[in-house]
Amino acid sequence: MLHVRLIVPADRTEDVVRTIEKTVGTTHLVVLPGAARNPAGDVVMCDVAREAGDALLGDLRALGLDEAGSIAVENIDLSLSKRADKAEEEAPGEGADAVLWEHLADATHEESTLSVTYLAFLVIATMIAACGVVLDNAILIVGAMAVGPEFGPLAGVCTALVRRAPRLAARSAIALLVGFAAAMALTTGFSIAMDAVGLFGKDMLERARPNTDFIWKPDMFSFVVAVLAGIAGTLSLTSAKSGALVGVAISVTTVPAAANAAVALGYGEIDQMWGSTEQLLLNLVGIVVAGTLTLLAQKALWGRRG
Numbered sequence: 001m002l003h004v005r006l007i008v009p010a011d012r013t014e015d016v017v018r019t020i021e022k023t024v025g026t027t028h029l030v031v032l033p034g035a036a037r038n039p040a041g042d043v044v045m046c047d048v049a050r051e052a053g054d055a056l057l058g059d060l061r062a063l064g065l066d067e068a069g070s071i072a073v074e075n076i077d078l079s080l081s082k083r084a085d086k087a088e089e090e091a092p093g094e095g096a097d098a099v100l101w102e103h104l105a106d107a108t109h110e111e112s113t114l115s116v117t118y119l120a121f122l123v124i125a126t127m128i129a130a131c132g133v134v135l136d137n138a139i140l141i142v143g144a145m146a147v148g149p150e151f152g153p154l155a156g157v158c159t160a161l162v163r164r165a166p167r168l169a170a171r172s173a174i175a176l177l178v179g180f181a182a183a184m185a186l187t188t189g190f191s192i193a194m195d196a197v198g199l200f201g202k203d204m205l206e207r208a209r210p211n212t213d214f215i216w217k218p219d220m221f222s223f224v225v226a227v228l229a230g231i232a233g234t235l236s237l238t239s240a241k242s243g244a245l246v247g248v249a250i251s252v253t254t255v256p257a258a259a260n261a262a263v264a265l266g267y268g269e270i271d272q273m274w275g276s277t278e279q280l281l282l283n284l285v286g287i288v289v290a291g292t293l294t295l296l297a298q299k300a301l302w303g304r305r306g
Helices: 010-022 050-062 082-090 101-111 116-135 138-147 151-163 166-196 202-206 220-238 244-249 254-267 270-305
Strands: 002-008 026-037 040-048 070-075
Touching (some): 002 050, 010 026, 010 040, 026 082, 101 166, 101 220, 116 138, 116 166, 116 202, 138 254, 151 220, 166 254, 202 254, 220 270, 254 270
Antiparallel strands (some): 002 070
């Protein structure tokens, strides 16, 4: 269940109440006349089944409530109510399958912004992966994958393509391009510094690395895994099951590929650099294609049910 809290101009309260009452899957309607001060108006609250939430939010935005008032939505972790159970039964579909497009757009907007924190995580993850490829240490590679924040902008690109949001697409693309460019440049400098103090060596990169040589040797399995990870990651975002994102993060080799390319560039290993770059691009494309198709399928499914 979702809890919806609205601040409504007094002259629109009746329209809002009627909209809520006619929406299948709503319950616990509360109206507090004149309770809001900034902005001034009435406070209207209700609970709605997750599978009916997107339709209700669309109707409320059609009334201009997002501009004239306020719409706030939060998840209800526990609701002991027969009315709530009945509302969930009446709503079409299953809550776990429902897509809240407004929530998805808001979440991807935040996660796809090029910020200092985003850059810091990406740079640190790439440097950890650089240590992993030089030492041929799979544990460090997995750790770097988990730290990398790149799935946020990738999800932003997918959402932007489905919702035809050019600003979100541009913001996400900038976060990806600038983020990886900065991470790879700094990691190249990091590897040179590590070489200067004797912790890295060209021979360590050239030797047999059975645990990590897949990073710069892409094949069709790389694309297949990226596609599967893109589907799983998108379903994780739309179903609010964020725990699955950890598994997605350690399934694709975006950050390790960027790290190997950066280290190889520092040592002039062109073959490894190009192989790693191809692996990086293959993973990025696979995730975007799969994520976009998944969102389109979910949109078509819920549109048909609506």
